[in-house]
Amino acid sequence: MTAGRTAAAAEEKLRQAQKMEAIGRLSGGIAHDFNNLLTVVIGAAETLAEALADRPELAQVAQVALEAAERGAELVSQLMAVSRTQPLTPQTVDCNRMLEGLLPMLQRTLSRDITVRLEPWPDPICCRADLTQLTSAMLNLCINARDAMPEGGRLILRAARQEGPDGPMAALSVEDTGEGMTPEVRARATEPFFTTKPEGAGSGLGLSMVYGFAAQSGGRLDIESAPGRGSRVTIRLPQALDAAPDPGATRLSPATPRPGLRVLLVEDDALVRGQVEQRLAELGCATRACADGYEALDALAMGGPFDVLMTDINMPGGLNGRQLAEHARLLIPNLRILFTSGHTEDPVLRTLGYDPRAAFLGKPYRRAELGRKLADLAAV
Template sequence: MIDINAVITGMEDMLRRTLGESIDIEIVLADGLWSTEIDLAQVEAALLNLTINSRDAMSDGGSLTIETANVALDEDYVSTEPELNAGQYVAIVVSDTGHGISKDHMAHVFEPFFTTKSVDTGTGLGLSMVYGFVKQTGGHVRIYSEQNDGTTVKLYFPRYFGDHAAHSVTLDDISLQRGQETILVVEDDALILQQLTAQLTGLGYEVLAASAGTPALDILRARSDIDLLLTDVVLPGGMNGRQIAEAAQLIHPGLKVLYTSGYSENAIFHHGRLDKDVNFLGKPYRRSELAAKVRQVLES
């Protein structure tokens, strides 16, 4: 069971750091918000996706509002929405004052790989991933936008009616361990790299980023103050994560390394990609798990 208000409050500092000072953020949390039974890591990723989209739509600055609400959808409403049941939902609403979306593009915004961004600033997977996650919960997504007049995205998650004391997520549950060290992140997926950079920056770290081995090693040669290498295991460009780590430790002997991968830990070890005594964090992970693992490796 998830308390959405607690999740948003726990992410607030990271979101403010990620969006920057040119964007005014207002967070309005409903009193008496119902609980919902969804995955914490996925709802955090969805909210980060939406706010990054808003930031990119407000290149000259603007305003972002994040709201929560209890919503009852009646039969009249759901009659026009396939695969949606009437009932009670917990809503997250993200609104921006950005450039908006044209009517021609509105019909395609949830399609995989569709993007209005340039090739180097968007993968086109953000909204489709958010849509897929919400629909898997039995929820619903609505998007409203007008060109030059901003965009609002509403996520509806089914209300949880079970034992409200069981498995609840509170602010104490998602308290985060922070630091000020310098971390080099190597990740070839642009969306994941953007999210991971935002998460670590929000935890107080200085973050350097590379998408492959060669640029990562160039950064290591240029910087003597890197405390941790956080690298994906499977990477393009001729060097995998272990090879990058081995080369990095020749440049900076004793450099601490944390591996991450979408493959399971058992698969990574079974396939011989890593030895069993390395530091490993499997994707997807909660921000609290990332924060704790980074501190554990840095302090080891």
């Protein structure tokens, strides 16, 4: 490459990075308030739909509102993935087993004309990543591969250990024998909203989400492709040094907490607080609700007792959720902690993966997700 072309390429990279940063700031900025609003809307619509069970025509209206709010929530979470601000709970993931776990899901989505081949790494290989998001990223790549092979073909899922500049990486790739990409398409493929699919068929957010996820997880995304020669898309993630995968990564816990679980709820937004209190009551929890950290500390100091502290991370005035959790642990060392937030940049999220007695729930969430998180936490 000539010096001029190298400089142009560097400039293009910088421009791309600045664009992604601007998108990140925009979506991160609106996400917090937007998520709080959607939490309330989803909660209200869920309650209405249930209360109106004997009025089907009205229940239907509540159901429509619920679905619309959930679509809004889905869009916000997609934008967060693109802008690398989505809530991630990294854990140690066994890459070979993760690929195997994709197979049943693929059988349901791929046509019979596509054969799937699994090429696991001969030795166990683990990476550190959010398992749910990694699975969804891999499925995203497989759907792209499927769409590139309308006449059928071969899809290869591969795990490999590679040496990266910053140490060993786990490389997870999806390879297809489809139509491939022109250099122009390849260059723009990770751009948000870029799609070559017909109107309504693709949002163009798939690869940009996977790109954002890989970057946020300390890894990267690489695309190799040529027209008529198929494509190989690879997610490279830092290899986990402790080889044993988290037991939680495969264990299935009950979907609802045990009856009477004692929850100390801390949420500064009164609307959200009321909603969550009601959700918790419906899940059979015994809840004490507080508007700020000091009130919560008082409740803890009075002797509770509580099984779980469920706290918003971002609270104005004095104690934020993380500080509250630190104080609370001094009073009850074994206390389970469930952080919630519409924001995802808090450093607390980076340490969560190491503390099995703490978890994170991104707003907005449905009652079922709340139930599962509480059940998971109580089970450790």
